[in-house]
Amino acid sequence: MNNYSAYGAKVTTQTPREQEATAFRLASRRLREAISRPERNRALNINHEMWSILFRELNSAACSLPEILKQDCIHLALWSLDYSNRAVLSDLPLAPLAEINDTMAEGLDSNERTVAPPVVVAMPAGRFAATVICA
8 A cells, every 4th residue: 555645645644642742733833823813713712622622531431541640631621721711811822822732742742662751731820720740
């Protein structure tokens, strides 16, 4: 089988983990590039939808993450959802959301066969503010 579609476009396959990292990077890029109010709202909507999906998956019975990692990610999801909602209604900077997305992408990009050192993610002050250690 070749790596090209019928239309000549190169086809690449990604693992689910790589797909998640790509989604975080794309959402982060949209947040950073948003200039106008419509772009900003679209970027926040994409970010909110991505974290909503992750939140649902983390709370599903099929989630096989270790409990501590699952809880840390749930806290990040709640913070990101809350911040995204507040940013739609005000002019909060979008950089904190992009930084968390970048950190998540970096964690997902790390080799699954090696144990990465814990990454400390400090969230800006807010309702769900906390320092979360993701292993």
